Each structure stands twice: as structure tokens, then as C-alpha cells.
Amino acid sequence: MDESKIVEVQKASQLLKLLGDKTRLTMMKLLQTHDCCVCEFVEIFKMSQPAISQHLRKLRDVGLVKEERRGQWIFYSINNKHEDYRFVESILNHLPEQDGLVDELEVQGLRISCN
């Protein structure tokens, strides 16, 4: 009752279903602190490139993430302008940091950075 922003049940269940997948939920948590490109996700999740692309598409289709080309890579980032961003954020804030996953990439020299 005290929560800042009200989300209609229909909308909320749609968002929860999207987040109700381990891969996508981890992606979102990661994106809270790091923009990532597709190939980084492929490494992190040890999952095929199409599989990753398809998860990102679902997140993008509802506007939870944005894509932006940087050089030869396409980077994904959290869309904090999303109408229900506060709702999503409050969920992600209950999850443990996933920075370790990105750190591993760094160690392996697989982290993409193009600023």
C-alpha cells in the first residue's frame, strides 16, 4: 500500500512473467550496473547467440531495455524511463549483485569496452 507506483495487474503479470526466467532476470540485474553487448551475454551465460538475442528481444519488446550501437557492437542498457521502472527496480533490488559475472569476463579478457 505504501509503494510509490501502482501497476495494473494485467501489466504487472506480464512484466513478472518476463522476469520469471533466470536468464532474463540475471540480465536485468547485470544491466543495473553494466551496459552489456550481446557477445558478452553469450560468454556469461554460456548460451548460443540466438538464444541470447531472443531473450533480449523480449525485454526490448516491452521496453525494459534499450539498444544502442557502439562501433561494431550493440549494447543493451536498462531503460529507466520505462513506465514501470520503479516496480522493476524494486524487484531487482532484492537480488544479489551479479557483478562477479562481469568480473570473470574481465579476467578472461573478454570484456568489451568501447567508450
Next chain:
Amino acid sequence: MDESKIVEVQKASQLLKLLGDKTRLTMMKLLQTHDCCVCEFVEIFKMSQPAISQHLRKLRDVGLVKEERRGQWIFYSINNKHEDYRFVESILNHLPEQDGLVDELEVQGLRISCN
């Protein structure tokens, strides 16, 4: 980061998947304020009794709800002792009250009350 209780991603995604269904999410929101029996849900959701029973079973299987027999009815209630109750609660708190659904039952004389 400021959220009280940390939920592992695996566990969180499982819970979110459960809540990522309009019927179950509404059930949980309703149960925040009213214990309900199966036949009330059947009326509220205009859904078959087995369909309702199966949704409740999923919620019960992960311990989000408890069941208790009262006379000829079996009432369901929120299990606020659930390990991740705070997490779930914080989600439900973003949703609009669903009391109207129970009020309708009352009007139709279909509200079950046995105290």
C-alpha cells in the same frame, strides 16, 4: 541495494514465474486482505473449479499460501512465514487493491463466511 531481504536469482525467478500469471497474481493480492475459499475464487474469476484448484496448488507447492479447512470449505490464506514473504509482499504492494472483486461477491450473496 537497500532492500531488506536478498533472494537468490534462482529462487526469485521461480517466484516471479508463479506470480507472472494474471489469475495467480490477483489471487495473491486478494489474499493479502481476505482469506478465500475455492468456490469464491471460482466465482471471482469465472473459471472452472479444477482450473482454480490447480492455480492454488502451484501457490501452495512453493508455500506462498496455506490451506485450512473450515466446515465444508477449504480456505486459503497468505503464508506470511514464507522465507521470501517480504519479497513477494513488496511486489503485491505495487498492485491496486482488488477488494472490489470480493465486494461483488458480497452483493451477490456469494461470499462465504464461517467464523
Next chain:
DNA sequence: TGTTTATATAAGCATATGATTATATAATAT
């Protein structure tokens, strides 16, 4: 220009999900 690299999309497939119908169980009412 042609090749490589990064990503997206399409088609196909196995499994998961949510509903239905039919039936079982268990308490209540007659």
C-alpha cells in the same frame, strides 16, 4: 570489393503451461 565479425530473424522441435472433462475424495445434509 570481398571477407570477417556481431547481431537478428526464421523455422523447427521438445517441453512447459493452463485449460477442459472426467473422476475421486471427503465432509455435510437428508
Next chain:
DNA sequence: ATATTATATAATCATATGCTTATATAAACA
């Protein structure tokens, strides 16, 4: 004891989901 009422479970089925493989696209590079 039997019938009724409330609920659960099982079997079935259509649709959704998430992955794979194959292919398209589009920028970067030689």
C-alpha cells in the same frame, strides 16, 4: 445410508516457451 456439496486429482489437449540450426543483415576491415 444416501445424496449433495466442496475440493482435489488425473488424463488430455492446444498453445506458449525456449532452445537449436540455418540464414539474413549490417558494420568493420583487409
